[in-house]
Amino acid sequence: MKPxxxxxxxxxxxxxxxxxxxxxxxxxxxxxxxYALVALGLVLLTGIGGLTSFGQAAFVGxxxxxxxWLTTAANLPAWLAPLANPWGGLLAGxxxxxxxxxxxxxxxxxxxxxYLPLGTIAWGISIYxxxxxxxxxxxxxxxxxxxxxxxxxxxxxDGRQFYxxxxxxxxxxxxxxxxLLDSRSGRAIRALKGGVIMAEAMGVDTGRAKIVVxxxxxxxxxxxxxxxxxxxxxVNPTPFGLHVGIEYLFMAVIGGAAHVWGxxxxxxxxxxxxxWLQDLLPQLFGxxxxxxxxxxxxxxxFVLHRAREGLWPWLARLLPEQACRPASADFxxxxxxxxxxxxxxxxxxxxxxxxxxxGGLVANDQMSLSVSAGExxxxxxxxxxxxxxxxxLITGVDPPTSGEVRFSGQRIDGRNSRSIARMGMxxxxxxxxxxxxxxxxxxVALGAHVRGQQGVPAAMLHLERTEEARLLxxxxxxxxxxxxxxHIHDAAGxxxxxxxxIVEIARALAADPSLLLLDEPAAGLRFLEKQSLAExxxxxxxxxxxxxxxxxxxEFVMDxxxxxxxxxxGKKIAExxxxxxxxxxxxxxxxxxxxD
Amino acid sequence: MDLQIALxxxxxxxxxxxxxxxxxxxxxxxxxxxxxxxxxxGEFVAYGALTLASFQAGHAPGTLWLLLALGVAVTLIDxxxxxxxxxxxxxxxxxxxxxxxxxxxxxxxxxxxxDWPMLLQVALAxxxxxxxxxxxxxxxxxxxxxxxxxxxxxxSVAVHLALVxxxxxxxxxxxxxxxxxxxxxxxxxxxTITGQSLxxxxxxxxxxxxxxxxxxxxxYGKALRATAVNRAGARLMGISTTxxxxxxxxxxxxxGALSGILIAPITTVYYDTGFLIGLKGFVGAIVGGLASYxxxxxxxxxxxxxxxxxxxxxxxxxxxxxxxxxxxxxxWRSLTTHHVEEDE
Numbered sequence: 001m002k003p004x005x006x007x008x009x010x011x012x013x014x015x016x017x018x019x020x021x022x023x024x025x026x027x028x029x030x031x032x033x034x035y036a037l038v039a040l041g042l043v044l045l046t047g048i049g050g051l052t053s054f055g056q057a058a059f060v061g062x063x064x065x066x067x068x069w070l071t072t073a074a075n076l077p078a079w080l081a082p083l084a085n086p087w088g089g090l091l092a093g094x095x096x097x098x099x100x101x102x103x104x105x106x107x108x109x110x111x112x113x114x115y116l117p118l119g120t121i122a123w124g125i126s127i128y129x130x131x132x133x134x135x136x137x138x139x140x141x142x143x144x145x146x147x148x149x150x151x152x153x154x155x156x157x158d159g160r161q162f163y164x165x166x167x168x169x170x171x172x173x174x175x176x177x178x179x180l181l182d183s184r185s186g187r188a189i190r191a192l193k194g195g196v197i198m199a200e201a202m203g204v205d206t207g208r209a210k211i212v213v214x215x216x217x218x219x220x221x222x223x224x225x226x227x228x229x230x231x232x233x234x235v236n237p238t239p240f241g242l243h244v245g246i247e248y249l250f251m252a253v254i255g256g257a258a259h260v261w262g263x264x265x266x267x268x269x270x271x272x273x274x275x276w277l278q279d280l281l282p283q284l285f286g287x288x289x290x291x292x293x294x295x296x297x298x299x300x301x302f303v304l305h306r307a308r309e310g311l312w313p314w315l316a317r318l319l320p321e322q323a324c325r326p327a328s329a330d331f332x333x334x335x336x337x338x339x340x341x342x343x344x345x346x347x348x349x350x351x352x353x354x355x356x357x358x359g360g361l362v363a364n365d366q367m368s369l370s371v372s373a374g375e376x377x378x379x380x381x382x383x384x385x386x387x388x389x390x391x392x393l394i395t396g397v398d399p400p401t402s403g404e405v406r407f408s409g410q411r412i413d414g415r416n417s418r419s420i421a422r423m424g425m426x427x428x429x430x431x432x433x434x435x436x437x438x439x440x441x442x443x444v445a446l447g448a449h450v451r452g453q454q455g456v457p458a459a460m461l462h463l464e465r466t467e468e469a470r471l472l473x474x475x476x477x478x479x480x481x482x483x484x485x486x487h488i489h490d491a492a493g494x495x496x497x498x499x500x501x502i503v504e505i506a507r508a509l510a511a512d513p514s515l516l517l518l519d520e521p522a523a524g525l526r527f528l529e530k531q532s533l534a535e536x537x538x539x540x541x542x543x544x545x546x547x548x549x550x551x552x553x554x555e556f557v558m559d560x561x562x563x564x565x566x567x568x569x570g571k572k573i574a575e576x577x578x579x580x581x582x583x584x585x586x587x588x589x590x591x592x593x594x595x596d
Numbered sequence: 597m598d599l600q601i602a603l604x605x606x607x608x609x610x611x612x613x614x615x616x617x618x619x620x621x622x623x624x625x626x627x628x629x630x631x632x633x634x635x636x637x638g639e640f641v642a643y644g645a646l647t648l649a650s651f652q653a654g655h656a657p658g659t660l661w662l663l664l665a666l667g668v669a670v671t672l673i674d675x676x677x678x679x680x681x682x683x684x685x686x687x688x689x690x691x692x693x694x695x696x697x698x699x700x701x702x703x704x705x706x707x708x709x710x711d712w713p714m715l716l717q718v719a720l721a722x723x724x725x726x727x728x729x730x731x732x733x734x735x736x737x738x739x740x741x742x743x744x745x746x747x748x749x750x751x752s753v754a755v756h757l758a759l760v761x762x763x764x765x766x767x768x769x770x771x772x773x774x775x776x777x778x779x780x781x782x783x784x785x786x787x788t789i790t791g792q793s794l795x796x797x798x799x800x801x802x803x804x805x806x807x808x809x810x811x812x813x814x815x816y817g818k819a820l821r822a823t824a825v826n827r828a829g830a831r832l833m834g835i836s837t838t839x840x841x842x843x844x845x846x847x848x849x850x851x852g853a854l855s856g857i858l859i860a861p862i863t864t865v866y867y868d869t870g871f872l873i874g875l876k877g878f879v880g881a882i883v884g885g886l887a888s889y890x891x892x893x894x895x896x897x898x899x900x901x902x903x904x905x906x907x908x909x910x911x912x913x914x915x916x917x918x919x920x921x922x923x924x925x926x927x928w929r930s931l932t933t934h935h936v937e938e939d940e
Binding site (some may be wrong): 290 | 633736739740743745746747749750751753754755756757758759760761762764765768769872875878879882912913915916919920922923926927929
């Protein structure tokens with residue numbers, strides 16, 4: 001049985017449920033659907049994007065109150081009159097949510113990890129009290145007699161009718177989310193958790209990717225609120241308080257925060273458990289109150305201690321094996337447009353008197369070097385000589401303290417790594433920076449990110465399949481080129497370290513760079529692998545690429561490089577042809593120590 | 597508003613601000629040493645106040661059963677390891693986690709603390725609530741001490757939720773107020789300062805000074821500071837990060853419970869009051885970037901003042917105003933932070 005068949009059976013069961021089940025279960029399923037929609041947003045935000053929000057209930061509240069107010073207010077200003085119906089309410093809610101989420105995101109997403117959740121806690125409390133104290137929103141009593149939704153002439157007055165709407169919306173949201181994740185923008189989002197520096201070096205705007213997931217999650221929550229308002233036909237502040245926001249996060253984490261279906265599992269479990277505990281615990285304790293939070297708190301602690309991935313991975317093992325290739329991997333896509341190749345000998349990179357200080361430590365002191373098109377320049381030196389620091393200041397990870405860096409004739413010192421990458425400079429990292437759970441192909445496709453244009457809306461609707469096919473085809477070609485053809489569907493983290501370095505090279509090549517910076521590419525490679533790497537680099541040189549290489553393997557360097565620059569203690573101590581450098585007394589002293 | 601009212605509001609703000617400042621210090625301390633954002637801080641405030649109120653009402657507080665239960669849980673988890681480390685370790689474990697709670701229980705149930713002098717009641721309330729701190733650290737945080745800040749934060753929220761639910765179970769939905777520590781009041785130029793206000797501000801000041809000396813002068817204080825600066829480095833120097841964690845939670849629980857006991861005569865404390873109080877300490881702590889003690893304390897006093905003045909002008913929006921204060925603070929921090937962050 002294929003995964004598609006499982007989904008099909010699930011959908012058929014859902015469609016049959018209203019015929020077979022009594023009212024109570026339909027109501028329960030309605031709530032599960034509404035909660036799962038919010039939790040789905042959190043899966044995207046927290047599980048995949050690595051950003052945590054306790055304030056999603058507030059966005060649900062905005063969605064619910066927007067439509068509640070617009071459809072019931074007695075004397076709306078004239079300019080709002082066209083919105084005085086459920087669809088106008090939905091639109092207004094979405095716009096308002098997008099505004100608030102953009103503002104909140106702009107404020108907190110640039111700060112380190114824990115400011116966003118803290119900000120959302122404060123925001124969740126504020127908006128709860130705001131709902132409760134604004135007179136035109138009915139204060140703590142809320143707003144009643146909200147009109148029912150009318151769909152194709154049918155008034156959705158009872159839960160059974162509403163059921164279909166809720167679940168169609170939820171399944172559509174699942175579909176949109178899955179599409180988004182399986183796309184160029186989705187790869188950028190998946191890089192947010194643990195791959196920000198790498199993604200920026202591949203030209204990905206990670207700040208924008210964060211805002212995108214935050215917005216999508218907020219909008220899902222808003223739609224859930226809109227549905228809730230017209231299902232209940234009554235709103236008050238209680239379901240939009242901070243504790244409900246916390247419950248949404250629990251649903252996502254317990255269900256399996258990194259998996260789209262985890263949202264559904266979590267929402268189901270928490271909703272059913274809550275129903276059951278609310279009956280059981282007050283009897284048990286002989287008092288009334290929300291005692292189920294004790295159980296939820298303990299359950300959550302247990303899950304985070306013992307099964308941080310949540311329940312979904314464990315359930316998924318019972319399901320048929322997921323096909324390991326991405327659904328869209330079609331490698332017959334046309335080739336992407338290539339950047340014009342500069343004539344061999346054109347200067348590409350010029351570093352002039354670059355200085356980098358960390359406090360009192362001068363890591364790079366008056367460093368100068370240049371690389372031309374069709375040339376391999378090797379940068380060598382003992383450990384701690386400042387080679388990686390120089391790499392970082394060329395690629396924009398750390399700006400130089402003073403001095404000048406030029407690339408293709410333009411000054412690039414002070415620019416961020418993203419814009420430098422877009423100009424045609426691509427790099428690998430000394431400490432491999434791959435996304436270990438993603439396939440080799442997808443990792444390499446991240447390198448081709450700058451060569452695509454299609455944005456999030458197109459990705460969610462899968463309208464960008466031609467471009468996506470081209471990107472994946474390009475990634476597959478680069479994998480073949482570096483000899484990883486048989487591994488493209490393996491998880492990148494499962495490869496041996498040497499091969500992971502090669503994946504990094506393929507990823508850099510997928511960006512179609514004119515200048516390639518390689519930080520110790522041969523480390524961990526076996527003899528034959530080194531030979532084929534050298535062969536590849538020679539081909540690239542012939543094709544007109546400039547290559548700056550940091551490497552400790554002297555045989556590899558001396559056979560390959562056109563020129564060699566030697567560093568020690570942050571300074572350049574020699575420069576020249578490999579043969580000249582090998583005979584240079586200063587270099588020999590740096591490597592072997594002085595002769596007494 | 598005339599000067600009279602302004603002074604009154606100012607006094608109110610400073611008294612509340614002093615409590616928020618204490619809590620903010622505890623939050624900064626816990627975060628610095630353990631990277632835990634200690635959301636349950638507020639529950640210690642409520643537990644402290646309500647445990648004291650229970651004594652005065654003449655019944656045994658539910659926190660006593662929690663102390664016993666957590667003691668048994670810690671013993672069950674730690675006994676095998678302690679046994680391997682020698683009989684002394686096991687004796688210490690049993691002493692603190694089994695004997696101590698039972699002695700306290702015997703005292704509460706047998707000796708009628710209702711009739712005790714106030715100070716002894718306070719001591720007994722602290723003796724029950726404070727050990728919950730290290731016990732919680734052992735059970736909820738220690739097994740995942742190396743997890744990311746975000747995971748620890750989610751655990752904190754879970755612990756908070758469980759403790760609020762237990763608070764409702766222990767103390768019911770009704771609030772309590774305890775008698776003032778002193779009925780004296782001073783009259784300065786038409787402004788009446790109550791004895792309880794002086795108690796709160798005075799006790800906060802004493803605690804802050806005591807903490808200062810603890811961190812500057814004592815070996816354990818220095819060990820905690822070392823852990824805050826560099827966990828791995830501190831461990832290499834023989835400082836146990838587990839001990840540091842427990843000690844920090846002990847301090848945080850003490851500060852929390854004491855804060856609750858101090859405010860219980862001023863305001864009615866409900867089982868879930870602590871959360872909002874703790875969060876206001878948080879707003880102060882965030883002003884200090886979760887790193888600077890003096891700025892956090894100043895921020896907390898600012899929160900107190902803002903709260904009392906906004907309760908005069910726009911009482912309904914008091915909480916909204918206080919929690920929205922965090923937004924300009926975050927703007928300012930986002931404008932002054934400029935590095936690419938790599939989350940672990």
